[in-house]
Amino acid sequence: MAAIVVRNLDDDVQRRLKERAAQNHRSMEAEARAILTSAVSGSGFVRAWLELGATQQGNDLVLPPRSAPRSIDLS
Numbered sequence: 001m002a003a004i005v006v007r008n009l010d011d012d013v014q015r016r017l018k019e020r021a022a023q024n025h026r027s028m029e030a031e032a033r034a035i036l037t038s039a040v041s042g043s044g045f046v047r048a049w050l051e052l053g054a055t056q057q058g059n060d061l062v063l064p065p066r067s068a069p070r071s072i073d074l075s
Contacts, residue, residue: 006032 021031
């Protein structure tokens with residue numbers, strides 16, 4: 001297993017990492033490990049979804065015709 005040292009980490013980043021770790025019931029080290037693992041994971045589903053979304057502007061979507069809402073009898 002490799003070990004890394006992160007120097008000059010901003011105090012606010014450390015505070016938010018500590019809060020996130022507490023929310024996930026992990027140590028800061030375990031939370032950082034989870035974040036790094038997720039960031040380099042092979043699935044890439046979210047990354048691919050965001051890249052696809054960035055290329056789609058929605059201008060070419062064909063919207064079906066709409067009708068007036070149906071009336072509801074509440075008596």
